Amino acid sequence: MSAAATAAAVAARFRPGDRVKVRWADVPGHIRTPWYIRGHTGVIERLCGAYPNPEELAYTRSGLPAQPLYRVRFAQSQVWPDYVGSRADTIDVEIYQHWLDPA
Amino acid sequence: MRSHHDMGGLPAGRVEATGHDYALWEKRVDALMELLAGVGRMTVDELRKNIEAIGPDAYDRMTYYERWIHSISQTLIQRGVITIDELGRKMAQVEARHKEEGR
Amino acid sequence: MHEHPHDHDGHSHGHSDPHPGVRPDADDTLSYYQVMEIAVRELLIEKGVLSADAIRREVEKMDARSPALGAQVIARAWIDPAFKAKLLERGNDALVDLGLERGPYRLVVVENTADVHNVVVCTLCSCYPRWLLGLPPDWYKSRNYRSRVVREPRAVLREFGLDLSERVTVRVHDSTANMRYLVLPARPAGTERWGEQQLAAVVTRDCMIGVAVPTASS
Numbered sequence: 001m002s003a004a005a006t007a008a009a010v011a012a013r014f015r016p017g018d019r020v021k022v023r024w025a026d027v028p029g030h031i032r033t034p035w036y037i038r039g040h041t042g043v044i045e046r047l048c049g050a051y052p053n054p055e056e057l058a059y060t061r062s063g064l065p066a067q068p069l070y071r072v073r074f075a076q077s078q079v080w081p082d083y084v085g086s087r088a089d090t091i092d093v094e095i096y097q098h099w100l101d102p103a
Numbered sequence: 104m105r106s107h108h109d110m111g112g113l114p115a116g117r118v119e120a121t122g123h124d125y126a127l128w129e130k131r132v133d134a135l136m137e138l139l140a141g142v143g144r145m146t147v148d149e150l151r152k153n154i155e156a157i158g159p160d161a162y163d164r165m166t167y168y169e170r171w172i173h174s175i176s177q178t179l180i181q182r183g184v185i186t187i188d189e190l191g192r193k194m195a196q197v198e199a200r201h202k203e204e205g206r
Numbered sequence: 207m208h209e210h211p212h213d214h215d216g217h218s219h220g221h222s223d224p225h226p227g228v229r230p231d232a233d234d235t236l237s238y239y240q241v242m243e244i245a246v247r248e249l250l251i252e253k254g255v256l257s258a259d260a261i262r263r264e265v266e267k268m269d270a271r272s273p274a275l276g277a278q279v280i281a282r283a284w285i286d287p288a289f290k291a292k293l294l295e296r297g298n299d300a301l302v303d304l305g306l307e308r309g310p311y312r313l314v315v316v317e318n319t320a321d322v323h324n325v326v327v328c329t330l331c332s333c334y335p336r337w338l339l340g341l342p343p344d345w346y347k348s349r350n351y352r353s354r355v356v357r358e359p360r361a362v363l364r365e366f367g368l369d370l371s372e373r374v375t376v377r378v379h380d381s382t383a384n385m386r387y388l389v390l391p392a393r394p395a396g397t398e399r400w401g402e403q404q405l406a407a408v409v410t411r412d413c414m415i416g417v418a419v420p421t422a423s424s
Binding site: 106108109110111112113114115116117118119120121123125127128130131132134135137138139142144150151154163166167168169172173175176179183184185189190193194196197198201 | 236239240241242243244245246247248249250253255256260261264265268269279327329330332341343344345347348349350351352353354355356362365366380383422
């Protein structure tokens with residue numbers, strides 16, 4: 001991430017271990033939060049840093065201030081009601097902070 | 104509305120371990136993208152946005168690098184690097200030249 | 207200053223081709239999108255945005271990348287615990303220690319153990335650690351893989367010939383943003399006396415994506 005992005009980053013709200021809920025939103029445009037994970041609750045696995053917002057970069061804007069990006073871990077059995085596998089199986093998804101609420 | 108490219112979790116067929124040796128033109132499309140990003144004329148987010156804008160039927164029918172060159176063209180037009188008219192005339196020229204050489 | 211488009215690299219293909227991996231040769235025709243590629247490239251060169259040389263060099267750079275680079279990283283991690291620790295903690299720095307490209311994205315290395323198996327996907331497009339593994343295979347970018355591996359990873363892994371016990375936890379990693387993932391497979395049994403090169407030879411691309419595991423006999 002560039003020095004400019006670091007300087008203009010939104011403060012990180014969450015820490016590893018925090019429970020978070022992915023916002024449910026049905027909006028048009030370029031979005032990196034997959035449909036299948038919206039509305040689900042998971043746990044912050046790590047903070048990945050802060051990056052210019054792709055939802056802005058896609059339209060030739062700066063994407064600043066940079067958004068904290070997390071890896072969020074979800075239990076597969078909670079994401080998919082019909083999941084076949086171990087209760088311990090997980091799926092990790094990278095999600096920007098503005099898509100996350102405390103849970 | 105769920106976008107066509109956002110396919111995680113949807114029903115789909117058996118995964119066939121397909122691959123092919125990339126053709127030179129495909130590698131050149133890849134190189135164009137890398138270099139345009141490097142000189143600040145395009146972001147990967149714009150590449151994705153303009154791929155996502157391809158209609159569902161065409162998205163599934165087009166090959167990977169066909170989607171890319173379509174998207175790169177769109178982005179360059181949107182940014183005013185090239186015009187639709189220039190591209191149309193150049194494509195006609197390329198085709199005519201190729202036919203000429205093929206004889 | 208035109209670069210002449212002697213595109214006799216074949217691999218042209220019809221739009222209705224149901225098998226994207228199999229491209230019939232058609233040296234004498236250019237597809238619509240091949241024409242577009244030549245036109246865009248020539249326009250960019252004419253306008254001074256890019257040079258023909260830079261494009262050629264970029265293609266050569268990508269041609270030089272292959273899963274052998276990633277395999278080298280894995281083999282070193284198997285024989286050097288300090289390197290492995292650094293690889294898991296600060297992946298890009300560890301690459302530089304091996305004389306490899308740092309890479310344009312942050313590298314996240316996920317370790318397979320007796321209890322955990324990791325598998326990587328990009329459901330939204332085709333994110334992949336290209337500077338370490340080269341260009342991704344077609345199946346990685348396919349609708350079938352991208353749709354299904356997040357929801358039924360065990361079934362998909364079985365289609366690749368990998369049948370995992372219920373006692374093994376499966377972790378799927380959806381590469382949706384700025385991280386790129388490399389699976390560090392478990393070192394196969396029976397390789398205790400092997401050297402680094404011999405070890406690297408059993409680490410395939412699929413092992414580093416997580417749809418296969420290396421074996422001493424592979």
